[in-house]
Amino acid sequence: MQHAKQTQADSATGRAALQAAQALARKVAESGIYKEFEEASTAFRGDAAAQKLYRAYQSAQQEGRMMQSWGSRNKGIEERVQRLEKELISHPTYERSIAAQEDLLVALKELNDYLTAKLGFDFADMTKPAGGCC
Amino acid sequence: MIEITVQESADEFVRVLAASAAVRAFQEAKASVARDEEFLALSSQQARMAAQFRSKQFDGTLTQEDISKQRMLYKQVTTHPTNVRYVAARDEVLELLQSCNEAMSSLLGFDFASNAAPAAAC
Numbered sequence A: 001m002q003h004a005k006q007t008q009a010d011s012a013t014g015r016a017a018l019q020a021a022q023a024l025a026r027k028v029a030e031s032g033i034y035k036e037f038e039e040a041s042t043a044f045r046g047d048a049a050a051q052k053l054y055r056a057y058q059s060a061q062q063e064g065r066m067m068q069s070w071g072s073r074n075k076g077i078e079e080r081v082q083r084l085e086k087e088l089i090s091h092p093t094y095e096r097s098i099a100a101q102e103d104l105l106v107a108l109k110e111l112n113d114y115l116t117a118k119l120g121f122d123f124a125d126m127t128k129p130a131g132g133c134c
Numbered sequence B: 001m002i003e004i005t006v007q008e009s010a011d012e013f014v015r016v017l018a019a020s021a022a023v024r025a026f027q028e029a030k031a032s033v034a035r036d037e038e039f040l041a042l043s044s045q046q047a048r049m050a051a052q053f054r055s056k057q058f059d060g061t062l063t064q065e066d067i068s069k070q071r072m073l074y075k076q077v078t079t080h081p082t083n084v085r086y087v088a089a090r091d092e093v094l095e096l097l098q099s100c101n102e103a104m105s106s107l108l109g110f111d112f113a114s115n116a117a118p119a120a121a122c
Helices: A002-028 A032-045 A048-069 A077-090 A093-121 A122-129 B005-018 B021-035 B037-059 B063-079 B081-108 B112-116
Strands: none
Touching: A002 A032, A002 A093, A002 B081, A032 A048, A032 A093, A048 A077, A048 A093, A048 B021, A048 B081, A048 B112, A077 A093, A093 A122, A093 B112, A122 B112, B005 B021, B005 B063, B005 B081, B021 B037, B037 B063, B037 B081, B063 B081, B081 B112
16 A cells, blocks of 8 residues: 555656656757757758768768778878868858857756756766767 | 756756655665765775776786685675665666656757766766
């Protein structure tokens, strides 16, 4: 009887915690930083020139890595990677999406620091999926 | 700087979590670990031995006695009542926290915890 009451109370608390977590996520999604992140990401995905440049950069990077894994260096590829990287980071929609992503990450970390200070344990660090180091 | 509406929701989330049996049990178990000097001494002895074990393994000077000692200490730590209580409480609270993270992540479109966690030290 006591156990049944406890289980009921636990599942009620669990539901309340899930609702509170969803309410918090909704407020994050309504924040200016998140909206800018969404808009900047959409703008970058919809910018054909930026996407073409991004794909070219990724492909050159991959080519460079393959050459490196075979133990050879190709100055032409290295220069191409550097040139494309320079072009990409100065492309307005890419620059905007990276800045928005960085701002959002800072805000998420601040929110986690806030939760951590109040709870007495690191919410995100304890909860994140297990993964390899680096 | 956290937006005020986000902060209010964060406060409510913390309030609900802190009132849950799982979080309370975890906080108590954590405090018990910090108070149990015998367990802390055993645990740090095991950590010291594990470091020596690895260095002997690297040097090729590891003996059967080292292996037995390490096994015994590991068993003593993992079966210590304070540790058993802590691990059970941690597993239970993790279940609740992971459900909360999943609920948040599905609304945000990315994993909240992975992005908000401090960078891993390697």
